Amino acid sequence: MTGLRERKKRQAHEAISAAAITLFLERGFDEVSVAEVAASAGVSKPTLFKYFPTKEDLVLHRVSDHQGEAARVVRGRGTGETPLAALHRHFLDGLARRDPVTGLNDHPEVLGYHRMVFGTPSLAARVLHHMALDEEALAAALAEGTDELTALLVAGQVLVTQRVLARRNWLILVGGATAEETYPSAVAAADHAFALLPGLP
Template identity: 40%
Template structure:
């Protein structure tokens, strides 16, 4: 088997496991479903599941790897003349426009499952913290801040808090049964409101200059 075919098979297996787990979680609740039951539904061995998903929570929150680095990636993609705040604001609005799961978009059943699970709630808090840390590291590197500097960490905390607030607002709206289109309309206004609060502190921080 060629490397390309192996990678395709790997992606297909991972997706099949994720799909089977999601179906069971939505039907029975996250806490009630076991890895053994997911293995039977996906027709794979239990060890195969743990090879792809070391933590059960990440079967439900399958975006965890991308989520951790999402704010740092948005910061890195800002345009010339854009501050960290402006770049992340623009990128978040773009995520809202495409109904991105990283911005909290999901179906009502999935949102209720997440909000009703203490385990998933704890994992989400951990993921939010990890992406804040990744953003702080990116800010420190780009601004050439000295080791231990507080400004990149404080700026990352404020920017991550804005994203966390909007993410959970999207979850709440989804759980209420709002459509993605309705959620996007509400979030667009909320995004401007929340990011606007940070303007006095961060409007001129980490502005990208010409290469």
């Protein structure tokens, strides 16, 4: 019974967010009210706010689903694999499966989603907040094998590198290239970028 209840909650969560993102992409984030989203999703405003405390959360739960991912990759790496090697491998895996978080996904909705997030100040600010939390989590994972300052510095550089790579991929796709034809250069860029990152002592 608990599993069914959780599944229904998850389905409602996804349905509300999907309705919201469809409206936001059609008309713009600031042009759509929460009441309109609730009506489109077939729920009341109080029910909507039970799932999503703020309007921004309707969009950014797709970002928060990746919260702490880099730290999990470091802690779950194979024996003998360095943290940077694990993070590099994970990013390459994301490119190969066209994970939207790598910027290498040319589905129109994904391209529009990125444009909306980075073109809306309140959403862009929340993304930076998510990045700060990710940086803290990654630094904590790295600090298990080195000193705190080094872990903080490396964590910041890794996440900025990933953000720059993803933004670069997105801009190339917005310029008219396909994900398929961009893939080889995206891999080369990732290899180059991770080679520039400092190793851990």
